Amino acid sequence: MEKKPNRRRFLKDGALLASMAVGSLQTASGKNLEAESEEIRPKDLHAYGERSRFESSKRTGALGTWPQPTSPPDYHKDFGFRTPLQDSVGIVTPVSLHYIVSHGYEPPDIDPREHQLLIHGMVDRPLIFTLEDLRRLPSMTRTYFVECNGNSAPTGPTGAIRRGPSANAQDTHGLTSSSLWTGVPLSLLFKQAGVRQGASWIVAEGAEKGKHSKSLPLEKALDDMLVVYAQNGEAIQPEQGYPLRLLAPGWEGINNVKWLRRIKVVDKPYMAMRETSKYPSLRLDGKARWFQFQMGPKSVITRPSGGQKLDGPGFYEISGLAWSGGGSIRNIEVSTDGGRSWKDAEIQGPVHRKSHTRFGLAWEWDGQETVLQSRCTDETGEVQPSVAEVAAFWRVQPDFFQKTETVVGHFNAIQPWKVNRDGSVENAIAF
């Protein structure tokens, strides 16, 4: 006898069919959307907007593509996602496009009401701060860049992307981003805790599975470091350290500890894993430089840049970004003739210390093949070098950078873009 459908059965089948009809609706983390109906609820774009469906600018990268130089291999995989600098305007990176370097872990799913920051070690009063405690304190908003020390490296896994003629600005320089960071000066928290005589370093620790730790000089902490909870006016995104991140302006990205949960005041560096196994920079004698923090002056033309195409001869604005861990950018020069002559570019304010700075130069393209380059000078007078100058500093031949398998961090040589007669633009760095 054929059963009459009852409502309960109908709904059950319906649910089953529903999951078939809409296909393999799984989130990135593998959760089934059927059970997470929130995630497929239609968005209320009046409550919280989204970009146009015609916009497709995105971070590029891959999970676990970086080689593991340690032996035995790291127990987890690194990954990096680069910001699309070729699409950038102004000096602020949209939060959804801020570059990500992560040492093997997806962001922890932190409930901000549960999260705490512990300050302890060589202090008179160990303190625990909730998010709400921190938001009661005087806040500060500053525009700072964060940059991976391997950004624009000619060698290693990032260099492999960087070397080819088809590399674009995202491939070559996409491991830097600039944001308005809001938070509390670390010096204020230390004042409340009372730093003891003899303290000289801090160790900051994240709350992710790997508990990334980083040693930093106390002097820097008391100078301009921040504990930040917001980026570009809203909460930091999970990939950037939600709900709390340490900001060490102008220093290697790895110092900006995400998912910050603990700061210990100590009297020596702690030689945490990333301070001994990978991030130390190569020295000329083959040994490693353990603590190199500050990022040097660097610039890149973002428009026109690799992969873009000029629409015939005529007027174009050359636009790009410059930044330095040494402070503010004082001057940017641009060459449109392969380096024979250089003109001062216009600095298109605002100019902030240790922030991306936008520059522009009016350019009339005559339709001939040429090479575009930029070089910047920071407030300390340090000038961005050529590849040859970097090689001379390292006392190596330029082709060293092509041969070595070691990542050469802090590589800040001038980036040349070749403009072909058909208007196509390509990477022209040569070693």
Next chain:
Amino acid sequence: MEKKPNRRRFLKDGALLASMAVGSLQTASGKNLEAESEEIRPKDLHAYGERSRFESSKRTGALGTWPQPTSPPDYHKDFGFRTPLQDSVGIVTPVSLHYIVSHGYEPPDIDPREHQLLIHGMVDRPLIFTLEDLRRLPSMTRTYFVECNGNSAPTGPTGAIRRGPSANAQDTHGLTSSSLWTGVPLSLLFKQAGVRQGASWIVAEGAEKGKHSKSLPLEKALDDMLVVYAQNGEAIQPEQGYPLRLLAPGWEGINNVKWLRRIKVVDKPYMAMRETSKYPSLRLDGKARWFQFQMGPKSVITRPSGGQKLDGPGFYEISGLAWSGGGSIRNIEVSTDGGRSWKDAEIQGPVHRKSHTRFGLAWEWDGQETVLQSRCTDETGEVQPSVAEVAAFWRVQPDFFQKTETVVGHFNAIQPWKVNRDGSVENAIAF
């Protein structure tokens, strides 16, 4: 005879059941998600990030809730969505939370490759610009606020929200936002087109169904108006005018024409619909002031503010925003004792002209009932008035603002927040 199910039939039923099982999955525009599978595809958060699932700050408002003062009624309905100022930090509003006022239309779904801007009228060379044409030109990034002329109005539909003790900063002042806008100076486009002798106004027109038009003095256009394509470093969102918007810094929001497609150079104002039916301000003689553009100096304490709760006596930073169409904010005073005494607040830079400016003041709450207020002074020396001063200017009793049904635009009186003994904070504006 029972039919064997065939695949086609199965899929059809499946699709039907699917749409029942998942409920009323419709987008705001009424499209069925079944047919728009893109919208429910799992997100690749490495490519383009999202905020934490614990973050819920959102715009509030309603569709078609504003009364229609015209007779016969408007043929479409207005709507407004307010930005959550009480959650704001720094001076930049996240693009997804920027306030929206729209005159009846959801954003048009514009393909930027098809979009064009026409400049014509009293010019030597009528010109058409594509997005790509505009991006080739010298760009400019500036931080500007945009504010509805009815923001913080005590009367009309917005005032109804504003008057109650439970109103929060979003209810009272949520129709203003501040962004880094990137685009091309309108003066540059006019230079290319060649403005003719005798021209004195422009008319700007949007591409949405209603073709909102606005007359603006040529002088302003040549001063600081921009044609913008980006906001906070990425393309403007559809609700804000994607792909092109006119920016008239410091002037009523309605001048900042969204989905900009046409600018005509003319020799008189064109008395477009919104210039005659609603936006003109009330005059004392009962007639209307047709063209009032510039927003006056205004400030609001965002923390602590209505609806928030203090966690017992102790230290709090009072934080807020000030802005003026007259230029930059020169000074902000805060009273923590109901207006008996005022202290200079700290201006927490950066300070930009015609931009939100963040201020802060350290405050030790003694646990007693009190009232917090802020007042700002702009670079022209204009001071934000009290309710009594606004009433005196209008030659009315303060309760006029409670009785009239007309929206009193440009109302910029000081906003008081009452702190109760239990730490709760409420709206205390009185008329």
